[in-house]
Amino acid sequence: MKKIKYTVGETFVGAGGSHLGFKNAGFETLFINDINPDCLKTILHNNKELNSSLVFDDSILELNGKKIKKSLKKDLDVLFGGIVCKGFSLAGEKSPNDPRNYFYRKQINLVKDLKPKISIIENVPGMKNAKVIDSDTPLELKKEIDWLWKELNNLKGIKAANTKNNIDNLTVDQKRDSLRIRKEKILLKLKDTGMLITVLEDIYKLYQKIGYNVYHKVLNSAWYGSGTKRNRLIIVAVRKDLKGEFKFPAPTHYTNGIGTLDDKWKDIVKKLPKCKTVGECLEEIDYSLSDVDNLPMNHNPKTVKRFTYIPEGESIAKHIDSLPDDLKISKFYSRGNTMRLSRSTPSPTLVPGHSNFPVHPVQHRSITVREAATISGFPLDYKFFGSHSKRCEHVGNAVPPDLAEAIAKSCKIFFETNLK
Numbered sequence: 400m401k402k403i404k405y406t407v408g409e410t411f412v413g414a415g416g417s418h419l420g421f422k423n424a425g426f427e428t429l430f431i432n433d434i435n436p437d438c439l440k441t442i443l444h445n446n447k448e449l450n451s452s453l454v455f456d457d458s459i460l461e462l463n464g465k466k467i468k469k470s471l472k473k474d475l476d477v478l479f480g481g482i483v484c485k486g487f488s489l490a491g492e493k494s495p496n497d498p499r500n501y502f503y504r505k506q507i508n509l510v511k512d513l514k515p516k517i518s519i520i521e522n523v524p525g526m527k528n529a530k531v532i533d534s535d536t537p538l539e540l541k542k543e544i545d546w547l548w549k550e551l552n553n554l555k556g557i558k559a560a561n562t563k564n565n566i567d568n569l570t571v572d573q574k575r576d577s578l579r580i581r582k583e584k585i586l587l588k589l590k591d592t593g594m595l596i597t598v599l600e601d602i603y604k605l606y607q608k609i610g611y612n613v614y615h616k617v618l619n620s621a622w623y624g625s626g627t628k629r630n631r632l633i634i635v636a637v638r639k640d641l642k643g644e645f646k647f648p649a650p651t652h653y654t655n656g657i658g659t660l661d662d663k664w665k666d667i668v669k670k671l672p673k674c675k676t677v678g679e680c681l682e683e684i685d686y687s688l689s690d691v692d693n694l695p696m697n698h699n700p701k702t703v704k705r706f707t708y709i710p711e712g713e714s715i716a717k718h719i720d721s722l723p724d725d726l727k728i729s730k731f732y733s734r735g736n737t738m739r740l741s742r743s744t745p746s747p748t749l750v751p752g753h754s755n756f757p758v759h760p761v762q763h764r765s766i767t768v769r770e771a772a773t774i775s776g777f778p779l780d781y782k783f784f785g786s787h788s789k790r791c792e793h794v795g796n797a798v799p800p801d802l803a804e805a806i807a808k809s810c811k812i813f814f815e816t817n818l819k
Contacts, residue, residue, distance in 0.1 A: 405814060406473050407807075408432075408513070410459055410480040410506060414783060414793040415442035416775065417479050417521070418449075420803020424811060428452050429471050432462060437785030438793055445781050459505045460498065464512025477810050478515040480506045481798050482522055496532055496544045503602055504534060511609045516641060516818075517810055518606070520634040521798055524617050526598050527632060533594040534601060540594075544585060551578050602634055611636035614645050618806075619658030620799035621745040622650035626680040626774040628657045628745040629799060633806060643817035648805035657745065677760060678742030680774045692783055692790065693769035695762075696755050701726065705737075706763040712741030740766065746774050751791035768794060776800040 407421045412431040415438075421428065430453035433439055439456060443449055453470060455462060459480075468475075482503045503520060510518045532541065554575045561568050589595035599615065606613045614635045621628040635645050650660070652675065653668035660668060684693065698706075705726045709715050715737035719727060739758040740746055749756055755765035766774075768783055768790045776799045783790040 403814075405476040405811060407477040407479055408467075408471075408475050408515070410462070410478070410509070411482060411502075412442060413438050413481065414777075414797045415446060415781075416777070416797030416800050417481060417803040418442060418446060419777070419800040420798065420805070421477070421479065421807040422446065422448070423800070423804045424807035426477070426807055427473075429473060429475060430455060430467060432457070432459070434458050435793075437789055440784040441782070441793060444784070445778075459502050459509075462505070462509060464509040467509075468513050475513050475515040476814065477517045477519065477807075478506075478510055478513060479519045479803075480521070481796075482506055482520050496541050496548070500531055503598065504605065507602070507605045507609065510606070510611070510636065514638070516638050517645070517813070518611065518636040519806065519810075520602065520636075522632050522634075524630050524632045527615075529598045530595055531598050531601055532589065533596050534605060536589075536594045540585075540588075547578060547582055547585065551575065551582065554578070599632075599634070606636040610639045612639055612645075613637075614647070616647045616661075617659065618647065618802060619650075620776075620802040621654070621657050621674040622652055623648065623799075623805040624652055624675055624801040625776045625799040626675045626677055626745050627747070627749055627776075627799060628674065629748045629802075630658060631798070631802060635806075637813070641817055643813060645813050646809060648809045651805070654745070674745045676743055677740045677746050677774060681742070681760075681770060683779060684769060684773055685779070690769055692772065693767045695764045695767055696787070698764060703763050706739070706758050709737065709739040709758055711739055711760050712744065714738045749775060749795050751788070751795045756791060756795075771795070776802075 404425060404427050406429050407426045408430045409417055409421075409428065410432045412418055412433045413435070418428060418431065428449060431439075431442065431449065432455040433442075434456060436456065439454065443454070453467070455467070483499070506520060507518075532544070554571055558568050558571050558575070561571060586595070603613045614637070615632065617630050617632050619628055619630050633647065635647075637645050649664055650668055650671060652673065653671045654674040657674055686693070705715065705722065708718050708722055708726070710718070737758075738747070740760045742760045746757070749771050756771045757766060758764070759766050759770070768787070769779075771791070771794045772781060772783070773779060775794060775797060777794070777797075783793055785793065
């Protein structure tokens with residue numbers, strides 16, 4: 400009997416970490432979407448099978464789910480999206496109604512149109528607690544919020560211009576203070592009426608409205624063979640006409656202290672191999688090959704000298720007092736990276752700062768794009784496109800392929816168990 404090949408569509412596909420995971424699990428990709436041309440160039444160059452898939456370079460805000468559904472030649476089993484979601488700060492001047500806070504709502508609108516059997520949203524764990532305005536908030540209140548936050552931002556610009564031109568800001572400050580009082584009243588109203596909720600609450604509510612059961616769990620990529628101990632929030636929505644409960648993938652690797660385990664997994668992990676380390680990842684790389692993604696950054700001499708004071712596996716913040724005066728920086732210094740990786744453990748989350756990743760375990764330089772990609776779980780011959788800083792971002796933003804593959808396999812198990 401011919402084995403069924405399940406299908407997947409991907410938004411925010413980036414450099415292809417999630418795609419690799421689903422491909423390795425045997426899924427056929429029907430379409431991909433990303434607004435970044437370098438990311439699309441990267442994923443298409445490295446994954447030739449996508450020549451027969453649909454490619455959309457529109458913003459998620461512009462995607463038309465009904466048109467996509469008509470263009471698909473097969474039913475969509477899974478829709479996966481590593482959604483960008485910033486939420487908003489109650490203390491800031493950014494509108495809580497900014498559409499960039501709500502890409503997940505557009506994703507769920509796509510789910511409503513495409514009707515995949517399973518929809519998956521991937522993001523940072525902080526997405527659980529980020530505050531947003533309830534999707535059912537009255538339109539008039541949303542309009543007032545948009546106007547008020549826009550005015551506050553405009554005043555910020557006016558004040559900066561006045562200061563530059565030595566113009567008194569008394570009137571501007573008075574107007575700003577008045578608007579901030581009005582802003583606090585609105586925020587209090589949102590809280591008191593229950594219209595200020597977490598992203599996770601909103602996602603559950605929206606999925607349930609369109610007929611999906613929802614599950615969520617924080618998974619650590621190191622549990623599945625990645626060389627980075629990156630925690631990710633995975634939200635899985637299963638169409639209600641499908642019977643059965645979705646089960647998240649149990650770890651295949653474990654080292655004490657990495658991630659927070661479910662009680663049901665605590666006995667399982669005792670027999671598992673240790674999580675992959677940075678040292679093991681770096682040993683896989685052939686440094687004799689010519690590889691633009693493996694070219695080290697050209698740090699200035701002062702930066703290199705500062706690196707020499709960072710012991711393996713530690714941050715410069717612990718050693719500020721031992722630095723010569725001309726090398727001292729703030730403990731909260733964020734320009735570039737001030738932490739050296741350890742060869743004996745998985746890497747922390749690889750988020751590039753000022754175009755560079757953490758410091759190499761023994762060499763006095765930041766790790767290369769290739770080294771970061773290998774730690775994350777990309778193939779050794781995977782080529783990235785764009786400027787150095789953008790390639791760093793593409794690797795840092797990618798879903799670790801091993802984690803994506805584990806999730807994809809859980810989807811297959813669900814289908815094979817419940818689609819009979």
